[in-house]
Amino acid sequence: MKTIRDVAETAGVSISTVSIALRGSGPVSEETRRKVLAAAAAIGYVPNPMARGLRFGGSSHLAFITGDLTNSFAGAVLRVVERCAAEAGYTVIVANSDGNPAREAAALDVLEAQRVAGILLNPVGQGPGYRDRLDRIACPVVTYDQYVAGLGRDFVGVDSEQAGRVLTEYLLRLGHRRIGFIGGSPGLWSADMRLQGYTKALAAAGITADPALIVAAYYRGAEAYQRTVTLLAGSTRPTAILAANNVMALGALQAVLDLGYRCPADISVVGIDDVPWSGLVKPRLTIVAQPIEELAQVAIEWLLEHMAQGADPAMPARRLELPPRFVMGESCADLR
């Protein structure tokens, strides 16, 4: 690899002159500047980011941590993040916690060791110890998707309670009374809030949530499939199922159909968050869609702001919960 010294020799000037000429950080004669630029281009000089990093104590990487790299949600967010980061001169390191707090912790250790300039985190951990761990991170952190209570970090997500409530109310309006809930891991903010939206909507309709109708697992389709099978084997079979995320809805629907039930005739299914080409899924799922692009946009924007300003402890943590959007499908029966 060519170094600044090679440029200096080629141009016949000193290395400090080269540095100044290339960065424009001082006065250089026009002729010298041209010579240096020509020499740099001629030998294909590119500044060594490690040397810069060592000098300034930071890298030009930012980290993107997700709980499920195979979920289209992660892909959609990452796409926006990568583009914005690249435009701002940053590269994106991806880590996958796979929904496992231990793996997330390990990833955080590595990324902190790498001195990343900022972290976009979809948190999967829980508890006060976890919050403290996140608070100790020296670089800017923006959390997305999962809100961590009491954490002094920015958060961008979707109004999860509303998401759960809207779908439950819709099912209630259609006359459903026994509504199964396939939830995310208890303790995860979005899981708890979606369940809360469900419970509150039921309560508002004078219905007490039946614990037998509520199951939970990490946000994965395969887990939802299993839980749905269990749910439908119970004595009080629900007339409808609310799945807490996109792949859970797909898994639940698949289980319903595999068990020989018809959807929506026998069992209705609704879900939170969309998948690509969902128009081809039959029956088309009724869902609340998340404004993923906007979410990603805000998240990366906020992170870049923090990184630009340096750690400004004065500014309080921002919190944005975008409204989900109801999208009617054909997966719900009208029982009235």
Added chain:
Amino acid sequence: MKTIRDVAETAGVSISTVSIALRGSGPVSEETRRKVLAAAAAIGYVPNPMARGLRFGGSSHLAFITGDLTNSFAGAVLRVVERCAAEAGYTVIVANSDGNPAREAAALDVLEAQRVAGILLNPVGQGPGYRDRLDRIACPVVTYDQYVAGLGRDFVGVDSEQAGRVLTEYLLRLGHRRIGFIGGSPGLWSADMRLQGYTKALAAAGITADPALIVAAYYRGAEAYQRTVTLLAGSTRPTAILAANNVMALGALQAVLDLGYRCPADISVVGIDDVPWSGLVKPRLTIVAQPIEELAQVAIEWLLEHMAQGADPAMPARRLELPPRFVMGESCADLR
């Protein structure tokens, strides 16, 4: 950030002793070793990767470049790659070329500048100049998905000609004669090979491929949708459509249905590569599935090997084309 010097002060020894004790690169008394380790743990010392990188001339990052971050194929590969890389002590930088050679070139420039230790590349460029560009990359490169002819780099992918041929033969067996082909960008290896498989299968059946039935675009669902609309507006409407990748098949199917045709009654649709929960797509698509996990496994394994061995120019480039697997769905009509 804590440095090796802080550890030395805390432990009351010199920095070289710390370095030796931590790396085990020399003789240290047991007591000293314990003291050093305790001190390092106490103050939370982590070696600065930039200083190491500067010292040794390389980073512990490897790069993953894909043409479409939102495609489930990319997510599935990346998941495996990230896990294996993490186990081997590497972090993964993700870049998205979006199918755009210029963006890929820009990404390569950045990643080379970052001195990544290796690159996993899904190449989208073409031409001799492009091949030369890839050859000039100093670090190990493993290409996947798209083969670049004449490039002295390892390649792992799927037998694309076979994929195109198998599906075409299947349609021919069912009695189809006018088979539309929604292909990937001409010049891309997999696009050309899939088309070739299609053409050869037709030829073997005594049929000359009708250029009016062949359209192409970059591997995206939206493009496929448009091309399908165009294709079906033509005078010689096909009885079946072969789409060259997963999202193209979905886009084509969506277009077929949106235009009021029934699938498979009016028009059959087959595609290459699967999507998650494809069992819920109605009609279920007949496809050839790619062994994505295995592909990813081999790709990252080979890359790590190269990185371990250093650049060994003696070893010739390896090339592996995994066989696709035919998966029958319900998206094809039997015309016999």
Added chain:
DNA sequence: TTGTACGCGTTATCAA
């Protein structure tokens, strides 16, 4: 067994 000094490539400070 431990400490000192140097170099990796870059930038900033200071002197010429």
Added chain:
DNA sequence: TTGATAACGCGTACAA
């Protein structure tokens, strides 16, 4: 306007 030099943190050859 330019050039020499120190510093960033680490690892190691060399000296003690």
